[in-house]
Amino acid sequence: MAQLNAILLLHFTFWPLLCIGLQSQYKSKIKCVFQGDEDTYSFYQGGDVVLGGIFPLHSSPISSYSSFKTKPEPTKYQFFTPRALRWMQTMIFAVREINQRQDLLPNLSLGYHIRDSGDDIPVSVKRSLLLVNGQPERGSGQSCEDIQKQPSPVIVGDAASGVSMAVLRTLGPFKIPLVSYFASCSCLSNKREFPAFMRTMPSDLFQIKALVKLVHYFQWTWVGVIGVESDYARFAIQLFLKESETFNICPAYVHFYPVVLMQDAVEELVNILKSSFATVIVNFSGESELHSILKECRRQNVTHLQWIASEAWATSKALWGNFGDLLKGTLGFAIRRADIPHLGSYLRRVNYSVAQKSQFLSEFWEETFRCQLNASLNTHAHGEEARNWPPCNCSESLDDVYTPYLDVSQLRVSYNVYKAVYLIAHALHDMTTCEPGKGPFQNGTCGSLSQIMPWQVCLLYFMKRTHFTTLGEEVRFDDNGDPIASYDLMNWQRESDGSLQLVRVGFYDASLENEKDLVIDEPAIMWHRGEKVCAPESLCSKSCLPGSRKARQKGKPVCCFDCIPCAEGEINSNDCLTCSKETWPNQAQDQCIPKTLEFLSFQEPLGIILWAFSAFGACATFTVSVVFIRYRKTPVIRGNNIELSFLLLLFLCACFLISLTFIGKPSDWLCQIRYPAFGISFTLCISCILAKTVVVLMAFRATLPGSNVMKWFDPAKQRSSVILCTFVQALICIIWLTTKPPFASYNTKFMSAAIIVECTVGSEVGFWCVLGYIGLLACLCFLMAFLARKLPDNFNEAKFITFSMLIFFAVWITFIPVYVSSRGKYMVAVHVFAILASAFGLLLCIFAPKCYILKSLVLFSSCTKSILVAS
Template sequence: MNLQNYQHLFAFYFAIEEINENIEILPNITLGFHIEDSCCHTGVSLCSVLSILSEEEDPVPGYSCHQQGWVSGFIGSLSSDTSHEIARITGIYRFPQISYGAMDTLFNDRVEFPSFYRTVPNDYSQFQGLIQLLNLFRWTWVGILTSEDESDQRGSEELKREIIRSGSCVDFLETMPLAFILTPEDFKRLKLTVYKVSKSLATVIIIYSTTSDFAQQFCFPWWQEIAGKQWLFSAAISSYTGIPSPDNIPVCSTLNGSLQFSIHKGKIPGFKDFLHNLHPATFPDPSVLNPLWNILFQCALTYGIEYLNLSDCTGKENLSNISPWQFDVNNFQFTYSIYTAVYALAHALHNMYTAKSQHGGNHTLEFQPWQLNQYIKEVHFKTSDGHEIFFEDTGNVPAHYDIENWVMESNDYVSSISVGKFNSIASGSQQLFVDQSAILWNPSFNQTPRSMCSENCVPGYRKVLQRQKPVCCFDCIPCSEGEFSNNADAENCMKCPDDQWPSEKKDECLPRVIDFLSYGDLLGVFLASIAILFFIITDVVLGIFIKYRDTPIVKANNRDLSYILLLSLMLSFLCFLLFIGRPGRVTCLLQQVAFGIIFTIAVSSVLAKTVTIIIAFNATKPNSKLRKWVGTRVSSSLVLLCSLGEVLICIAWLLIAPPFPENDTQSEPGKMILQCNEGSTIAFYSVIGYMGFLALLSFIVAFLARKLPDSFNEAQFITFSMLVFCSVWVSFIPAYLSTKGKYMVAVEIFAILASSAGLLGCIFFPKCYIILIRPDLNTKRHLIGKQYSKKAK
């Protein structure tokens, strides 16, 4: 005996009686009914439908012998399989069929099932609710158990596809036998399923079945041996809420803490009183109640055509004292849906009756079966508890689910707690509501269960899928340098903006450290101090040469070229002002250009000095044609001509690809180096190369003139100065290329300072020594005497 099925029967009968007593619905028309037991068998269902249509005990297809009234529609069935078989027959005649339990998505096909309706949500809406619940708790790795029923297997496969489509994964989908008495083969297969479930990393197991008593399978001992699993039941499965555990099945402690998507259980006003006052004498067919009374009251009923003998059941004929009915009568699933199904059909009949009356038709309900479908589609009313009933284009009602938490009571009863709702017609995130604080999990969990193949990747890491495994199985690897992730389970790391850099944990971006050679750096202060010191020294040397400009040693070395060289050295020492500090557009344009032109003037002056020495020495020879070239005009022209070449290179550089300020975020992690980009590397090295060419030419000329008489000879000092100059700039190139950021700038400043200091020291310090320390050597007589002594040798 299935107490739930009896309650469905009573809910159906109660709805019929209520409509017949309601003068506002179908006045003067009485609804009758014909009930056939499908026995959960498709073949029996087919025979039952034909029996109802033909009104014959031995049904004859296409034959009707109704003595009173006629069939207007069919209510049922509970399962999808039997509903499908019923629809195959009723669909031929276009009889409307309203199921109160079939949730299979195949009935959404209006071409195949144009006159099929249901007052329970279709499975697709349940799938969406289940997926939202999985997402809410972040259950990404689940298992599915289903029965051998064809509809169950079809629905479970669709559920699996929807879960995968949502981004979660299914570890397994296993089929279990329906029978309680198992064959050896069934038992072997079941044990393998139990083993697979117990070893799975999936904590959440979805039990999907349209068989109402499928949950009883999990009361057997082998399931109770499995701990640490969270069971999630589909809507069609009946819970044990309000029903004691059957005598032949152990207490279902396994189900303690389970969750279920339950079809909305609306309240049926007056139904509880109706059940408590139910009596065989008032029921149309007392034989229907005989098995129920026999089991509940332990007494037998005898009934005939004209009398009902209740002598054996005296004092026990009322259901109000029977413990199963003392609980909430609305707690059974599908009771409310069968109640609303009858009301929906009655409203459609009423609307059709009203329409016929308004058009002057007779008051009898003579119609073809297919005519009622249009009125069923237009049904829209509110039940007494405020629940709206209407059918969508697919013949479905909007999905309303209760989310229930099964809790084992101390008296071996399973009670349910409503912990949430799902409403398909709500918008977005408002569809699902769950009161997580109200959920009582199984005692094996001390917190909300976790169900995932791999632990979440924390911010700063990204997911890398494991080979040949679902997308929910992955490894977590740190983000690459320069990248971050600020969300859990990030599939890709992101790059920070150019002015930012990932934190140490790579879970956020922090402002980069701005780096450039500034006066606040110790290195900048040191270089600036050295440059200023040499600037002062050069200025002092220039002052000495100006003061002693009429002395022989100053005059003998072309004092105009000396002044030009000293001034260019002073400016070269001041070039550091363009290299130290925050780079800007103007400073970047002037840095290399000013340095190149100033240094070219200095090197050109040295070259002019060397050439002047050679011309002056050779001009003293008899009949020399070089005498007309002796003078400042030639040396000045040479300086101007050599410098002009560098100026042209710099102008071309500025016009074609000028230097510009650049933020270098690649050279050093976590830093943004402010620097000047040369714009054209070729132009930069052309400037350096041209200076190097002049320096090398000066070195060669000075080296060849090193043995000339001392009175005119600066060649030895120039040779050493050019050797220092060339050594510095040859070393500069690899050092410059191997450094980055402010150290690259420091290398160039050091090269400028070193080469300038080399020129200053090698060319001018010996002369200053003579001028200041040995003035006795700074006389014309000494120079002439030294010259003649050289010639005598």
Template sequence: MYQYALTMVFAIDEINQNMDILPNVTLGFSIYDSCYSEIKAIQGIMWILTGKQLLVPNFRCQAHPGLAGIIGELPAASSLPMARILGLYRYPQISYGSALSLLSDKMQFPSFLRTVPNSLFESYLLSKMILDFGWTWVGILYSEDDFYRLGSLTLQKEITRMGGCIAFFQVIPSKISPQKILQIAQLVMKSTASVVVLYTFMLDLIPVMEELALHNLKHKVWIASSAWIISPDTYKKQIRAILNGTIGFALQRAEISGLKQFLLNIHPFTSPNDIFIRYFWEQAFVCRWPDQNNSSPILMDSSVHCTGNEDKENIYMKVFDFDNLRVSYAIYNAVYAVAHALHNLFMCTPGRGPFADGACANISAFQPWQSLHYVKNVRFTTKNGDELFFDANGDPPPVADLLNMNIHPDGTTTYDVVGNASSHPSQQFIIHVNKMSITWSGGFTEVPTSVCSQSCQKGWRKMPRKGEPLCCFDCVVCSRGMIANQTDATNCISCPEDYWSDAAHEKCVPKITEFLSYEEPLGTALTAFAILFSLVTVSVIGTFLHFRETPIVKANNRELSYLLLLSLLMCFLCSLLFVGQPQTLSCMLRQAAFGIVFSLCLSSILAKTFIVIIAFRATKPGSSLKRWVGSRVPYSVVTICSSLQVLICMFWVRTFPPFSEWNRTVEEGKILIQCNEGSAVSFWFILGYLGILGSISLILAFFARKLPDSFNEAKFITFSMLVFASVWLSFIPAYLSTKGKAMVAVEIFAILCSTAGILFCIFSPKCYIILLKPGRNTRHYLMGKENSI
């Protein structure tokens, strides 16, 4: 405290020597020692207000102006009652250490200002730093005090708001029992949180730390509040190993030019008016002035006498801690704030002043509320380049240093600045941390982790555990068609309609477009078979044309055979419409073409069967079927039966035309380019009509298979229709049970198999005789066969 008083004296002396501030005006001061007592603090304030040691409320004995401002107090407990009283008189009070956020309430404390950040600033900084380090699972120990309770609650709220979780939130009672100490120690040891925030008085924390030291606790990172990060109590041996490496925010440190030399020049012989110097000298050098009657009771029996020649430089370096001027800098700024306020008051131009009618205050007789006005609106830049002003709540621009406490083997302690924090208009707070320069507690060699659950990798999402905080979760892989493109995703993202998730569920990739193409093996094989059978059909047509005058070709209507072969050729070729990427035109043509050419084929077979039956029945005496003999009947059958199918197809294409569509639901990860038939009823109606034609042909051929004829085709037609019926009866369940391009392949296979069956069953016996047994291709042989039958 003596250093703080000397800092204020130094600042006032520096201002008095500076002609740029309050020229020709000398500042004075009065110092009152509150002894860290609220009662003493109130007593000092009453002395200031009344001017007498005999306190008389609302009465002032002084004729000269009162003080321009009050610098103090350090503890919030003392500042609170002071601020309540001074607020009644609108006396400006500038604290250099009371960070309690309650004091920012201008309704209760209208004249309170401070040169240290609001305590909420520290809570916000700690929460932001914790989350910046990736610590989402932390514990909090706090003292049973309004200041620490409010700060810890704010810290808890901010950590939760920013996505973190609290492993434990434990109060340390001011009066703590051994059982409670053990309970708290066990809570810390059992917790899976690697990071613990100590929002406490150091004196409250020591018993718990001593208990933890007995259990040789390791692998914990301690974060200290500014209340004890630079406390000398941390030197205690029994907790040295645990707390080494602790980090925490503290007031901004700054150099005060000239202060060190000023303090070194303090001496009992050169400062006779300093009532504290002799007492301080005795404490520092453990000696007693021979003529001092009021020495410290501890030193009364000391045999060492103070001479004034003691080596003060080494002692002063230890006592005054020149490397850690934090509170001293806050005092220095507070004095300058009052001085700049008085300077602005002194330089006021009449008629342009801030008060009624442009009035100015008289520096020789100003009122406290006038001084308060100027203090609240002061704005200046310190020698270190820091801008100081007070916001609407009386708080300064928040700045802080991040300290890393290192206790060395020789017992010395250093506080390394490893980061800093400040506010920014566009961002709430900015923290800069040099992580590489931090010496971590708990034996960690790099930034430790403190999480309840390990991060979920890309492609996985977090699933909270029932009854546990949100930071405790299990990782679940994303469903098919969904991705998580960042770690710790809470939800998986559905891929766009034309995209699908990759194998790792990390990104969306275009869906595979699928159709029965010519390039793939199945499409190539079916195309090859269609072309092969088409060539076989063409060769059969060529053979029949070449041997068109032979009896076996002429038998059973040569023209119908040509028509049947042409329809079979078109059946083979129309199967090619089913291969390749479906287009609207191909979708409209393929089923219609298939239905028409197949109906032409079956109509020709039906006509052939009629010819066999009519030819046999017409040879009987008195038969009425003689008038049906000729080419008119078979051509009529072909025309009528085919025309009905043509009408059906035209109706289908006109009313419910098939079209090409991209089916995205038939198979996951694929887009099936297929033909939508438009009307399933029309499709099955075409197949049903073909089934009727085939059934009639089969029945008639079956009954006519043993009828005598020059070359009876009925039995071959029977076999062909049996093949046709077998193929298409098998086609229906196979077609209904498949999807995608397999469905198209089934239909092509049915077309090729049924067409090939008709071709081989009807025409292979004739080709066999024409090419391999030409001796049988004679009228005599055929007639002989007739007789044999």
């Protein structure tokens, strides 16, 4: 139906346009016959160049039935928009301001021809054609020179992207420039399709980037996206969904609703809003479409939503009066604002007498004061209510009421209109200052100001290349005719008196670096719950706790997931990430940190205890050595092979001290010392015991008649046997150290959060050969002692050696499985414990009885002396 209406309207308006195209050659022959409506509702003032303007003074057309057998009735609308009237007046104000300047177009006067687009494509196309044609007086037989209103070579408008696209497709073949002040669709940047389009409104491409970054900033990953069924909303939502993928933002739903909302469509939309878990709603529409939606939200008690406004309604105060409770806390990006000097006083010039002279102002007056002035073009849209309005009188004053028309606190779209007029003025000024012969066109021409022909693209050429400064802002355009994007982040806050306060809580500047283009003052934001503390949540699934990972739910977007615990050694992310061998998750399990180094340290309790026992054992051995030295001439000492006893005490002390090399942070040289030193020291001890045991046996054999065996076991031979036994162990150690020596290593296999610093034995064969050789000597020693266990009491040292070997075997047989099954510092502690236990066993079993006998002898001797003295 809308397309058919557009075709009929084009039929009534296209013929006059053809008259313009032919009048240069057939000016005297062609007669213009106006076949459409008079449509005299407009603001008009003549001039050397008349600027056209189309503004959505009315919106939401009321559908009516057309039979196409009679002339259609004028379109009726639901809403009159005082803001759009302010935009119209801003254009008039800018034209008059330029005409009063001497530095800009001093010899050229500007005029204006402004019409209402009705925010409707057929009406906008028709009235844009009227602007570029001019309008002859009613009747026929007039020449095209006798037109009443001058044609406009350029149009300022329209607000809606869809309407602008329709107008551009109609006027495009004639290269008539269209400068929009509010059309933001990124599709309009396509110069191949819309070569004559420019705008002072940033492209939606930048607004969408700002909106997506805003949503990402507050970690809203599950948002509802709705928009009116229009080119503007479709392109904007398409860009929003594409850009959201970069930040893992998911749409809970995407819903388009018709421009003319019926009750069933409104209920369907609100049911979607109510049933979804998404609490954040991004809405791409104008203010007129929101009335019905918000009304139904209130009826169904849907009051928990956080609205995110597109720039089309981010500063629309008209919605606050009836729906302030629903819209408080709204966030949205608004285009750059400015204070236009003297515009407020100019707008206030409208009074009762001025309103009577214009149909637009008359309707504004009637809508503002609810009275009848001139029975304006749209009063009948209010039905019975309008018929009951009282007549207007001279007592009404704009000072007594609030109207968006007079609100100059948020001049954003108005500022864009202002810049659009100045853009055209500066382009015309560049044309006037162009020197003939140096112009940009063929043969150096500059273009004609006396008769601007759109198809010569003279004006459009200069418009695309102009830049200027107005109200302190430098206005520039890119290759697509788009200005540099800059937005203010606005927050809808309720004043104490209930009125709306639009608070700037941040900004977005596309000229800044990627990570610095969005700045938000979060503490200044008032949310829809009336709080300034924290932002509301809008998630499909809550974030996983530390130590768990996301697992997508089948058939749902990436924002919907379950949380599955991560395995040990992994940090939580979209997937559990395994830390490297040298790192481990921190306590929050959100990053990998270096592992702690673990080794048997002198500072920890276990290391201190082992160190204390080692020192005690060495001191005890030294004490026994002192006792033996003091009583070396006693029969007890002399009869037990004093030389081997002293050697054994020396080597036992070495065993206690060598255990200290196992405590502390391992290094390569320390590892290469500790194992050979341990093996050789214990070999010396067992060799000495073995020699003592053999001497005991041989001494008994020597008491037999004719025995000459003791000559083979004199002290020199005993020392040689100890050296020989030790030489074999030393040879094993030398081969071990030269082939595959021990070394310090950092073990990450067994401990989770720590790196074990340990001595790796290098050659397993070498290590077990050292232990095996010590075991072999111990077995020989045990066997010899066992054979000598029943010798007379004078040679009863064999019993103690037997006991010491039993303890030695018990320690080291237990040591092997415990050592193999232990890890880290506990493995080292087991090794040290085995060394200390076996050393203490040897010390106690062999030397403690002798010390006890010496003590008894000393007590007996002292008692004997006392008795003798007493007698």
